[in-house]
Amino acid sequence: MGNNNTGKEEIKKSQNIKAEVLPSDELAVFCTQVYLILEAGIPLYDGFNTLADEAENKETKEIYSNMSKILLESGSLYLAIKDVHIFPEYMINMINIGEETGKLDDVLKSLNLYYEREANIKKAVKSAITYPIVLICMMSAVAILIVTRILPVFQDIFKSLGSDMTDTGRTVMNTAAVLGYVVFGVTVAILVIVIVFAILSKLGYKNKILKILGAVPTIKKMNLKISASRFSAVISMMLSSGYSLEEALELAPSIIEDSYTKEKVSKCQNLIKEGKSFVETLEETGIFDGLTNRMIGIGYKAGKLDSVMKKISDKYEEEVSDSIGNIVSIIEPTLVAIMSVIIGGILISVMLPLANIMSSIG
DSSP, X not given: OHHHHHHHHHHHHHHHHOOSOOOHHHHHHHHHHHHHHHHTTOOHHHHHHXXXXXXXXXXXXXXXXXXXXXXXXXXXXXXXXXXXXXXXXHHHHHHHHHHHHTOHHHHHHHHHHHHHHXXXXXXHHHHHHHHHHHHHHHHHHHHHHIIIIIHHHHHHHHXXXXXXXXXXXXXXXXXXXXXXXXXXXXXXXXXXXXXHHHHHIIIIIHHHHHHHHTTSHHHHHXXXXXXXXXXXXXXXXXXXXXXXHHHHHHHGGGGOOOHHHHHHHHHHHHHHHTTOOHHHHHHHHTSSOHXXXXXXXXHHHHTOHHHHHHHHHHXXXXXXXXXXXXXXXXXXXXXXXXXXXXXXXXXXXXXXHHHHHHHHHO
């Protein structure tokens, strides 16, 4: 009993040391490690002891040691990863389903692919955002330099040459000056927003920020596809393991983060209890589009609903990856084009009046 309390105290210490959820790349590595332990036929608690011995830092070593103790006592990976509070809810619930269905190795393989894909997407998005922000900062610095330093010099040159600008030239130059300050103001505003979001995320408001961003139509559409993919994956896994459709629907909401899709799944459960078929409930709730519903209908009649749902899950995951890739590929050149036009406009506003004066002198 005393050893059990000591173990719990150590777990609490590890939670205080490292309470943040692991990044996607580390989650992918973790899933691979656990999968290899299972494939090698090594008991999980023994495998985690080995991971603890090979850990490079004290915090990770302590967490793995505590997980090994929980595994030795309970034999459940689900309980072990749940108690250390460094794994996302989706992963915890999927491992729970993997243990329930006896397909933990398959779940770990799919989680590894999922988090590898997520890590690659995050890297691409980070790169696509960081480069344009740096570019905007540099170009806005150039714009301010032109407005505050170069434009006054040209104005002095015009006066020293004894020539004044035309009303059109003066308007163009004044517009360029205003545009330069606007660019600088927008850049400062963007940087402030990014910094505020980063601070709020560190303070524990990450989920609220994601909820706000989720209201954006494009992001909302991707979230719905992610939820549909997860829903399909769970139904496929449960059915292929011999569970009934009703039991699969009971577990499905636990791995869906989108509240809108959760409500639809709950509605599916109620409609099935009323006597409607699974295909009818999907058509009525609108979790999937029409073509996908037809695929599910064919699979349902053929008795291959589990394999059809797996294919649908893979299809939605690919669509989400492609959508994010398309957005990333559009952001960078668009910002570069906008800033190039602005800087070019400011330079032209300076050169045109000067060219007119030089031509009149010549």
